[in-house]
Amino acid sequence: MxxxxxxxxxxxxxxxxxxxxxxxxxxxxxFEIGQNENFGKYxxxxxxxxxxxxxxxxxxxxxxxxxxxxxxxxxxxxxxxKFASPDDYSAQNGSTNEQPLDYYxxxxxxxxxxxxxxxxxxxxxxxxxxxATAKAEMIGDKAEVDDIKAIVEHLLMEAxxxxxxxxxxxxxxxxxxxxxxxxxxAKAKVLNKTDGESVAAEATPAEPETAEAGSxxxxxxxxxxxxxxxxxKAELNGANVVIESTFLGSNGKIAYEVTKPDxxxxxxxxxxxxxxxxxxxxxxxxERLKLFWKKSSNFIKEKLxxxxxSAKWAVEDSIxxxxxxxxxxxxxxxxxxxxxxxxxxxAGTAAVIVAAIILKETNPLGHLFGGGxxxxxxxxxxSSGSETLSAHDQNVxxxxxxxxxGVETATPVDQQxxxxxxxxxPAYTIPSGEGGLELFQKLNIDTSKWGANAESFLNxxxxxxxxxxxxGIGISHQGILSQGAQDAINALRN
Amino acid sequence: xxDLIIELGLEALxxxxxxxxxxxxxxxxxxxxxxxxxxxxxxxxxxIINGNQEVITSWLAANDPGxxxxxxxxxxxxGFESDPxxxxxxxxxxxxxxIEKNNPNLGETVAGIKAEIKANLDQTV
Numbered sequence: 001m002x003x004x005x006x007x008x009x010x011x012x013x014x015x016x017x018x019x020x021x022x023x024x025x026x027x028x029x030x031f032e033i034g035q036n037e038n039f040g041k042y043x044x045x046x047x048x049x050x051x052x053x054x055x056x057x058x059x060x061x062x063x064x065x066x067x068x069x070x071x072x073x074x075x076x077x078x079x080x081x082k083f084a085s086p087d088d089y090s091a092q093n094g095s096t097n098e099q100p101l102d103y104y105x106x107x108x109x110x111x112x113x114x115x116x117x118x119x120x121x122x123x124x125x126x127x128x129x130x131x132a133t134a135k136a137e138m139i140g141d142k143a144e145v146d147d148i149k150a151i152v153e154h155l156l157m158e159a160x161x162x163x164x165x166x167x168x169x170x171x172x173x174x175x176x177x178x179x180x181x182x183x184x185x186a187k188a189k190v191l192n193k194t195d196g197e198s199v200a201a202e203a204t205p206a207e208p209e210t211a212e213a214g215s216x217x218x219x220x221x222x223x224x225x226x227x228x229x230x231x232x233k234a235e236l237n238g239a240n241v242v243i244e245s246t247f248l249g250s251n252g253k254i255a256y257e258v259t260k261p262d263x264x265x266x267x268x269x270x271x272x273x274x275x276x277x278x279x280x281x282x283x284x285x286x287e288r289l290k291l292f293w294k295k296s297s298n299f300i301k302e303k304l305x306x307x308x309x310s311a312k313w314a315v316e317d318s319i320x321x322x323x324x325x326x327x328x329x330x331x332x333x334x335x336x337x338x339x340x341x342x343x344x345x346x347a348g349t350a351a352v353i354v355a356a357i358i359l360k361e362t363n364p365l366g367h368l369f370g371g372g373x374x375x376x377x378x379x380x381x382x383s384s385g386s387e388t389l390s391a392h393d394q395n396v397x398x399x400x401x402x403x404x405x406g407v408e409t410a411t412p413v414d415q416q417x418x419x420x421x422x423x424x425x426p427a428y429t430i431p432s433g434e435g436g437l438e439l440f441q442k443l444n445i446d447t448s449k450w451g452a453n454a455e456s457f458l459n460x461x462x463x464x465x466x467x468x469x470x471x472g473i474g475i476s477h478q479g480i481l482s483q484g485a486q487d488a489i490n491a492l493r494n
Numbered sequence: 495x496x497d498l499i500i501e502l503g504l505e506a507l508x509x510x511x512x513x514x515x516x517x518x519x520x521x522x523x524x525x526x527x528x529x530x531x532x533x534x535x536x537x538x539x540x541x542i543i544n545g546n547q548e549v550i551t552s553w554l555a556a557n558d559p560g561x562x563x564x565x566x567x568x569x570x571x572x573g574f575e576s577d578p579x580x581x582x583x584x585x586x587x588x589x590x591x592x593i594e595k596n597n598p599n600l601g602e603t604v605a606g607i608k609a610e611i612k613a614n615l616d617q618t619v
Contacts, residue, residue: 300570300586319517343536345517346543348524350593352498355604358594483510 017138024139067092121151126175127266129155130182138187152179185247185255185267227254228275234258235274236266300353319345428481428489435474436465439489449492461485502612515611522607527597535596542588550588558591 036042068075068084075084119132129152136144156175160167167175228234232243234256241258244265254270323337427443434442436457440450454473458465464485466476475481481489499505502519504512528536541549554561561567561584571583594600 300590319514319521322521339540341521343540343543344524344528345521346524346589347528347539347593348520348522348526350589351523351527351597351600352520352604354590354594355601356497358601480506480508480511483508486508 014138021139121148122155126152126155126179127182130179131186133179133183134186137183152176182267227270228256233276235276236260236268236272241266241273428486430475430478430481432478439475443489443493445489445492453488453492457485457488460488502608503615515615519607519611522610523604526603526607527593527600531596539589539592539596542585542592545582545585550584553592554584554588557595561587561591 066079067077068089069078070089075086075089076082077084121129121132124132129148133145133148133152136142136148153176156172159165160172228243228246230243230245234241234243236258239261241260244257244259247255247257247267255267256270256273257265257267258273259265320338320341322341324334329337427439430439436450436454437447440447454465458467458473461482461484464476464481465473468474498516498519499512502515504515507515528539538549538553542553558564564587567583567587570581570586597603
């Protein structure tokens with residue numbers, strides 16, 4: 001049986017408990033006085049009934065000479081002597097039926113109507129009831145303690161007598177014992193401090209008298225100093241928990257209030273928790289580096305692959321053909337230039353990747369490779385790691401030979417890529433809702449050409465066009481159309 | 495979105511335009527770092543990216559003998575079987591390690607060319 005006490009409230013110290021008790025008594029006394037005042041217990045009444053001094057004449061002399069006065073069950077205007085209504089009498093006193101007097105409005109204003117909300121003990125579990133019992137005991141509310149204990153016994157009895165229950169008498173008694181123990185634990189001296197010294201100061205005698213006592217003191221210190229603090233992580237029954245506060249039980253054992261994954265809290269002894277072994281700085285750094293490369297490796301491979309593939313397949317790409325003059329450059333020189341450009345392209349791709357990684361803050365030493373320092377060493381591993389190229393692999397890194405199949409591959413050469421010529425044509429920036437017809441109108445292209453070419457656009461540029469439910473073809477996205485689509489549309493301009 | 499696209503401010507461009515500019519960046523960087531090297535070095539790098547296993551293995555043995563124990567290599571190697579492009583880890587590792595080894599001022603070079611590209615784009619806009 002686990003000795004745990006779930007609690008949702010911060011336990012209070014003895015001093016705070018005493019203060020709470022005194023405050024409760026004060027409030028109670030204030031209420032009593034207020035009630036007595038309200039009912040005039042402390043009022044001084046000077047008049048015929050008390051003193052017997054005044055005469056009938058003096059009584060009349062004290063009565064008002066104007067306004068509405070009361071005579072028995074009737075009301076009469078004091079001046080005119082005419083009968084008046086009860087409302088007239090009430091109105092002159094500043095009160096109406098709609099606004100009854102605040103009869104209880106005495107000292108300190110209207111007496112607060114304190115509503116007492118009883119705890120829902122019936123729906124609490126045993127540990128929660130233990131906590132409530134502990135609190136009641138600490139403020140000396142014996143009646144409350146007895147009520148709660150009766151509820152506990154009732155709940156346990158219900159559980160024991162349930163048809164599906166397999167609770168034995170021993171189990172029942174164990175639960176009662178557990179409840180009592182939880183009460184004691186919850187009443188334990190609360191050490192809401194993470195400072196171990198404070199714990200030690202409260203746990204040890206001030207002046208050890210003998211050496212033996214001194215050693216006992218050290219042992220006591222060791223036993224009562226919590227090893228873990230608020231925020232530390234631990235495991236409880238396989239679940240990850242976080243320490244919220246520390247306790248020192250009356251039995252001298254350290255207990256921790258922990259928050260479980262579901263957000264509830266429990267009070268457990270330290271020996272019920274499993275704490276992860278602290279990682280060395282090296283282990284932490286290794287983990288970070290591992291995570292970094294794990295995240296980066298796919299990106300790197302993708303980019304290098306694009307570089308390689310671009311170099312392999314971009315026969316008509318101006319980048320690869322840079323420096324080639326179709327009119328003057330010999331075939332052999334064309335191949336050399338293209339190969340050189342391919343090497344530059346791959347090297348540049350790799351360089352941009354490496355430079356980006358170097359700049360990341362996870363790479364404090366500023367370099368990546370060469371000795372494995374920042375590429376990260378895995379202690380204990382020792383494989384050679386050489387890869388054997390498969391035929392497929394070989395393809396990827398083959399020297400680029402035009403995939404001609406007998407077709408002339410010399411292509412018109414672009415000049416050096418005009419970087420300035422990359423501003424998007426605003427006309428091809430598609431706003432929301434624009435269709436092909438509107439686009440053609442905007443471009444001053446005969447709209448009949450849209451109808452004639454829409455199917456072709458859909459087939460050639462499926463990323464830009466789609467078939468609508470109506471069967472017609474529309475533009476599938478806002479923003480810029482692909483360059484291919486733009487070129488195809490531009491080709492329709494006259 | 496690719497960090498490089500964002501860094502260069504290319505978000506508003508079409509994918510084809512973005513690729514053209516990235517290719518331009520890579521090409522310029524490649525020209526800058528390779529043009530300062532001798533033919534033997536260029537040939538060595540060409541052999542690496544062409545998948546010459548002998549060159550790859552010997553270069554790594556001479557310059558980074560512990561590469562197989564590195565986290566970088568092991569992460570590059572992880573998932574090879576499931577990688578449709580089947581990029582060998584030692585080639586990818588060597589392709590990057592060689593670049594860094596032979597270009598001490600790599601970061602500055604790349605940053606400078608990126609700035610040039612961005613300046614050209616700003617002028618256009």
